[in-house]
Amino acid sequence: MSDPRDNVQQEFLAEAQELVEALSRDLLLLDEAHHRNERIDPALINEIFRSVHTLKGIAGMFGYRHVGAVAHALEDLLDDLRLGRTAVGQELLDVLFDSVERFQRLLELEDPQSPEEEPGVQAYIAVVRSIGLEPEEEEGDPLDRYAIEPAVLSVLTEYEEHRLRACIREGLQLYRLRATFDLAAIDDSIETLRDVASDDAEIITYLPSMEGGNEDTIELVVLLASRVPEPELKAYFEGRYGTIEAIEERTHLPTLPPRLTSIPSAAVSMRPQPEEDLMSQASLRSVANSVRVDIRKLDHLMNVVAELALVRSAVGRIVDRFKGESMHRQSVMDLDRIGRGFERQLSELRTGILDVRMVPLGQVFNKLARIVRQAAREHDKDVRLVITGANTEVDKLIVEELTDPLMHLIRNAIDHGIERADERTRVAKPAEGTLALNAYHKGSNVVIEVEDDGGGMNAHMLRETAVARGLLSADASHELTRQEMLNLVFLPGLTTSSEITNMSGRGVGMDVVKTNILRMGGMISIASEQGIGTKITVTLPITLAIIRALIVKIASRTFALPITVVREAIPCVPEEVHTIEGREVITLRGETLSICDLARLFGFRSTSEQGGRFVVVGAMGNRELGFVVDELIGQQDVIIKSLGKSLSSVHGFAGATDLGDQKVALVLDAPALFTEYFDGPDALRALETRA
Amino acid sequence: MRPTAQKATLAPNADSDTGATAVLAVWAGNEAYGFPLSAVREILVPPPLTEVPRAARHFLGVISVRGQIITLIDLPKMLNLEVEQTAPYGRVLLIDNGEELIGVAVDRVIQVYRMEPDDIEYASAMSAELSEYVVGVGRVPSESSADAQDMLILIDPVSLLGDR
Structure with a gap:
């Protein structure tokens, strides 16, 4: 199991996965900027380019041929984008987003060289190569309008030249900063200057001036582009760095051919390599601060x-x-x-x-943001995603398990919740729908809300559908509260038909979502107002590994019950147990409480049937169920461990825990027991009796 | 991907270099069984057992080995051999099935044999219907008399997986 090649492979996959996630994140930013017609930050495009570039590099090393080929094609496209040879457009964004899915799929392949993938990869590469908008060309080179020294112009890299033109086109003012730097610390100083400037100004290039400086210092001429008015810029830079002056626009065309002047070779070698060096510095730094752990x-x-x-x-x-x-x-x-x-x-x-x-939920949210975009495009809807609490931390395992259920909820909200723009305008809602993902901590739980401002759910329609499908008797259906009608959406039989869900306004598989959430020890609840929107709330434990548990004995065997579901424990008086419709109930403070004899449920021959027993009242969501046990031992923090593959299909146990002295107690899976009791074969009868 | 599981199997030609395989022979119920030694991680005095309600009947329950929870299997029950359970089992083998550790309850450990391919009659070559857990039957010198031979039911560790 510790084959070093395997480890290396794992390392690669983990790193590749991170790069793809970073790529996905940056693409979303790019998409947003594009849709809002905002200025696209060149640093963002560089970031995307670097992710793909690095991915290409490592894919090559590990024999992920297809990943490498796709990355290579994208790299060319992104290079064009960076250099302004092509512009950001819808088609280009689609192709880029497509690459994220594609990379993920290719990384999951058993055989990274698989010839079966070849046609698909080649077809995609062909699309990537075919794409590219002609950038809008202006008449005449904008550079000609400025009095920039030929010595400067002639040493610009292609990228710098592109940025210079782009800045002029965006109407930024160009400035020339003459600053004196200490030779010994020049790299740091320039880095600081870049940082300081980045918010307000873009540094196009810098090179040593021919005049100033002595043995220990050097004067640099820095070419800046900025929107900040000259006086402010002056106030900031002068004194701190040196003199700054605006480069005026010329009123007549230049007479000098700009590119023929040769420059002293010393000047060239003084220029640090701006691109690659900064990149490697940045990545080295991030490596030093974090480690990736299996x-x-x-x-x-x-x-x-x-x-x-x-x-x-x-x-x-x-x-x-x-x-x-x-x-x-x-x-x-x-x-x-x-x-x-x-x-x-x-x-x-x-x-x-x-x-x-613990990892931040933002990891899942970023994946979801992509789904939102995709689903919105598929259904031709305008959806704005609002995320709060992305840095709420939960256990890594939970984050992984959450992706699918949340994806489902989000798809549902967009497919069936949020209306089309024209419909929304008709009912005086903003044309753009809002989907909110909120996460926050609440006690030892983390709460995640998926909220849309769409059409909401029709509770009565849900009820009629349930009756029509024979899931509920007509009589019983009339006694349901509105909330109970909404809860019908979680019933397995109800949501499997697309025809019905189109009417009911929710998608396929809410029962599956619920099952997944319950399996993690969580809860799910729904609130919906017709015409206003729907909010689904998922509550999960922060960590799966350690829980506080009530230790109980059932037929002289020890079990642990997660304390989070335990409301109270009361003595069980046999005379007070009544049977209603085959179910045992007791009356607790005037309310009827169903009870479940765990010894009988597990098929133990109970040793102390006659009294001295306890009812542990458990609550999940708005349901309550009493578990009958023989003895209460006490509370304890326990580490839940998986029961292993062989026993994974046994229902009712979340795992096992070592209580010390090699004594193992099974941890009861409260959500599963609730579901078994209420939603088992008799689920609907339970529903009826409760209403 | 899983070198341990590969090596551990007793399938034909699994160990073609040397031919011989080391097999740990154990007694359980009324039969002798053999496990590839390479799959046996440990032999333990049985720790306290916790039964798991609702599990298939050949799962005895779970035990804790240095904090790790391990499923314990009853061999004869798994192979559907009805046995009068007389004495409590005497040892637990920890078997690496390539995916997780599985405990196998046995009465006692006999010894380790080096088996040549000729000593093994593979299930695939036999007419009798054998359980999916069994690789074949191996012949080893008898414990009791020098001339006779004992039969070992050879178990495929990889098959000790999942809830069958």
């Missing part, structure tokens, strides 16, 4: 921590054993103190490891 290594560390906790409890037991004895009193007290210190450090270690597993 999640399995963290799982291993977590296991080690659990082991240490066992050691700690063993020490504690020894202390307890000797506490009563006077002989080693001092030593026992010392040992006790050391043990406590050990425990504190251990809990820090555990928190630290959990912290490393």
